[in-house]
Every structure is written in C-alpha cells, then in structure tokens.
Amino acid sequence: MIIGRNRDAAAYRGIHSRLDRALDCLTDEFLASVGTETRKLDGDALYVTRFDYDTVPVEETFFESHKKYLDIHVMVKGSERVDIANPEGLTLDESKGDFYGYHGDAEQSVILRPGDFLVVFPGDAHRLKIALGKPEPVSKVVFKIQIYD
Secondary structure, three states: EEEEEEEHHHHHHHOOOOHHHHOOOHHHHHHHHHHOOOOOOOOEEEEEEEEEEEOHHHHEEEOOEEEEEEEEEEEEOEEEEEEEEEEHOEEEEEEOEEEEEEEEOEEEEEEEEOEEEEOOOOOEEEEEEEOOOOOOOEEEEEEEEOOOO
16 A cells, blocks of 8 residues: 655656556646546556545445555545555455455555545555545546556
8 A cells, every 4th residue: 555645656656667657647637637437548457537426424335455456546626534454354245357345344544635645556455435524525536557467
C-alpha cells in the first residue's frame, strides 16, 4: 500500500512500468479529462475510470482484493475512509475473475481527500466508500494496472 499526494507521485516511480505510466497521469489536467466510461491506456493491462457516488456507513461496505491488478484510487472531490486488511484475516464471500469480496475487521484506515491517492497492491484487501460521519458525494478516479499474469 502507498498513500501519497498527487504532487509527489513521481517519488514512487520504478516499481513497475505500468504504475509509472499511471503515476505520470496524476495531473489536474489528466484527472479532469477522465470520464465515467473506461479509458484504456494500455488495453486491459492499464485503464482508468471516474466514479461518482455518495459515501455510505461502514455497515454497507465490504472488502475487495485482486491477485493480478493493483488499483490507484485518486480523490478528486469529497472525502472517504478506506479500510485495509490482510485477506488471510477476512472471510471470503465471493470471487469472480480478479475480484475477491470479503467481510471482517479492518487493520488500518486511510482518509482520502482531494489531492490524495492510495495504491493498493494485489493482496491488499480494501473497503471503500466509507462516510466520514454523514454521507457525502465523492468523485474519484481509479486506475487498474495489471502487474501479474
């Protein structure tokens, strides 16, 4: 897991070439150009989508993880809490393709605000959309990056 500010994204270059390409896109101009339709930057190996939703109480959320893809969650508008846990300590509810859904307890929490990004690697279970107090509208850009076959 990496938690950072968009302006500092270059400091995390060198982990994987597709991650480098996505980090280069953490500019105001690029983020403003991302729509709700998936934009492929390198086929199914690197793509980006904007999500607009209202945050919800933690009881309405679940953990997810992936084995092939890492995600970069970039907050554009609003704020949300994201919980993180090791999947080994969670109960698997569902799996489909590269999606694994779980329930259980968080080990860590992160607050994302505009200008923040969170990188979750394969195996980092993450619970999204958690309201900070009362629900609020959020706009977030999410990059999906395949790093394993």
